[in-house]
Amino acid sequence: MIIFGTRARTLKPKENKSYDCDYCNTKGSVTFSFIARYFHIFWIPIFPTSKKGISQCSHCKKVLYENEMSPRMKQDYADAAASAKRPITHYFGLFVIGLLLGFIIYGIVTNSMNETKYLAEPKVNDVYRIEKNGSYTLYKVSEVKGDTLVFQPHTMVAEKYMKLSELQKKFKNDYSNETIKFTKAQINSMKESSKSDFGKIYSIERE
């Protein structure tokens, strides 16, 4: 089964001039057509590839490529090619990829704006994702005292960053009663540098 490759579609120019055929001498039987190819995966168009034009005689079926056309036909060729437009569906994959990138960038920007806000105005129950000594854990804000934040660390650590979501969902009440305190200056250093002695803040989440 062919799951990807290129497929072709025949396009006609908007205004198709006709020419006389040099082979069968039929008057006005030769017109342009264009073969537009696109790359597909499972028959879904992803992006356009080549577009090549030919002329064909409707009577004797003789096909000519651009380099074989008469000087008069060659003159009209570029105009005809420009007016034989691909359907926009040939760009479908590019459109979807663009949309996904847009969402990802939007997510990253919104996230970073939110984190800046959460750092500036911390609230009780904000959850900080922390890396310390090569493993990951969560710190939950239990108190805000002026320039000092009091955290309850999670009782569990994760080997992988991805596992933190599981701690947040399945073990969301398993925070230690032994608190740790950080000043805002310390928090900022944890946000900026992975070399901070206190660990590194990967993200801040608020429900």
Ligand SMILES: [Zn+2]
């Ligand atoms: Zn002909």
